[in-house]
Amino acid sequence: MTTVNAYAAPSATEPLVPTTIQRREVGPHDVRIDIKFAGICHSDIHTARGEWGPTTYPVVVGHEIAGVVAEVGSQVTRHGVGDRVGVGCMVDSCRDCVNCRKGEEQFCVKGNTGTYGGVDADGEPTQGGYATGIVVTEDFVLQIPDGLELDVAAPLLCAGITTYSPLHHWGAGPGKKVAVVGLGGLGHVAVRIAHAMGAEVTVLSQSLKKQEDGLRLGADHYFATSDPTTFSQLAGSFDLVLNTVSAKIDLDAYLSLLAVDGAMVNVGAPGEPLDVNVFSLIGGRRSLAGSLIGGIRETQEMLDFCAEHGLGSEIEVISAAQINEAYERVLASDVRYRFVIDTSTLG
Ligand code: NAP
Numbered sequence: 001m002t003t004v005n006a007y008a009a010p011s012a013t014e015p016l017v018p019t020t021i022q023r024r025e026v027g028p029h030d031v032r033i034d035i036k037f038a039g040i041c042h043s044d045i046h047t048a049r050g051e052w053g054p055t056t057y058p059v060v061v062g063h064e065i066a067g068v069v070a071e072v073g074s075q076v077t078r079h080g081v082g083d084r085v086g087v088g089c090m091v092d093s094c095r096d097c098v099n100c101r102k103g104e105e106q107f108c109v110k111g112n113t114g115t116y117g118g119v120d121a122d123g124e125p126t127q128g129g130y131a132t133g134i135v136v137t138e139d140f141v142l143q144i145p146d147g148l149e150l151d152v153a154a155p156l157l158c159a160g161i162t163t164y165s166p167l168h169h170w171g172a173g174p175g176k177k178v179a180v181v182g183l184g185g186l187g188h189v190a191v192r193i194a195h196a197m198g199a200e201v202t203v204l205s206q207s208l209k210k211q212e213d214g215l216r217l218g219a220d221h222y223f224a225t226s227d228p229t230t231f232s233q234l235a236g237s238f239d240l241v242l243n244t245v246s247a248k249i250d251l252d253a254y255l256s257l258l259a260v261d262g263a264m265v266n267v268g269a270p271g272e273p274l275d276v277n278v279f280s281l282i283g284g285r286r287s288l289a290g291s292l293i294g295g296i297r298e299t300q301e302m303l304d305f306c307a308e309h310g311l312g313s314e315i316e317v318i319s320a321a322q323i324n325e326a327y328e329r330v331l332a333s334d335v336r337y338r339f340v341i342d343t344s345t346l347g
Pocket residue numbers: 040041042043044046158159162181182183184185186187204205206207210244245246247248249266267268269270291292293330331333335337
């Protein structure tokens with residue numbers, strides 16, 4: 001076992017505090033990673049605050065991990081000491097079910113092992129990336145391509161794959177009109193990726209405060225959803241609406257923006273249910289869908305795509321002491337566009 005410095009949520013209502021946690025010995029197929037940067041995903045906040053159901057405390061969250069390989073097990077072939085690597089939302093799965101065999105480990109029939117809040121093969125609860133080190137089985141470790149700095153790459157391990165996967169699946173590309181709802185951590189990466197895929201991209205944000213940024217990130221158009229004329233102007237116009245909002249929104253209003261056969265795909269994951277009027281789907285043969293991160297193979301494909309297109313996350317690097325303040329700023333939609341913890345400050 002090795003001891004690493006970390007930041008943990010002691011309960012749903014208390015701020016995160018510095019602590020130490022144990023990582024397992026490096027097994028034959030394991031990789032020990034010195035974590036350099038960890039992104040703050042809104043899912044970390046949902047989990048730390050118990051918004052998605054019961055959380056086992058204390059919990060160390062964080063699933064946007066970038067670092068350097070410090071040690072490899074005797075059977076490891078995919079990674080070597082010194083490699084620049086990442087870990088996303090999963091650290092294991094059964095590898096044998098129909099979905100794992102397809103490379104869609106996120107849909108493992110037996111449930112994938114979450115990077116935090118899961119139970120590892122050894123029966124221990126998993127603890128995530130707000131830490132100085134982690135031990136992960138080699139198959140769930142990604143290579144960060146040259147040309148992507150570790151700090152801007154970290155958020156791609158969740159925000160990147162969570163948006164790349166549905167954009168790819170629903171065919172974002174030349175001739176397709178894509179709307180991204182919410183310009184936060186997921187949303188800003190979605191804009192960059194959809195633009196790089198060749199789609200015509202529209203941002204639908206609560207206000208025009210971030211308009212300049214949205215256009216700079218690659219959006220062709222930008223509208224405020226607080227302006228009711230937005231919905232009448234854009235009615236029936238999108239092939240794909242990607243909802244990245246962390247709170248409940250009016251699905252019917254956004255469904256009305258879809259063209260015939262268009263799809264609204266939800267990646268935003270508020271704790272409370274969303275309501276839908278079925279006539280919003282019937283009139284226009286529209287689809288309402290969801291998407292969960294992406295498989296390991298697709299995550300590597302996404303990292304390679306981002307490196308090729310020279311795109312990373314737009315980040316604000318913070319120290320450990322600023323984590324709780326950063327949480328409040330994320331909740332206030334005051335993040336441009338991802339907080340990334342410099343783990344050398346974890347103590
Ligand atoms: P974030 O950085 O907080 O961004 C969310 C954005 O949603 C905000 O920047 C804001 O954009 C908009 N928003 C927030 N509250 C709103 C409200 N009440 N009404 C309308 N818009 C609102 O969060 P994130 O890290 O991108 O995560 C977004 C959601 O995706 C979270 O629920 C997270 O848990 C979920 N998630 C899902 C997956 C998956 O696999 N499906 C993976 C990762 C994260 P504007 O200021 O532009 O309006």
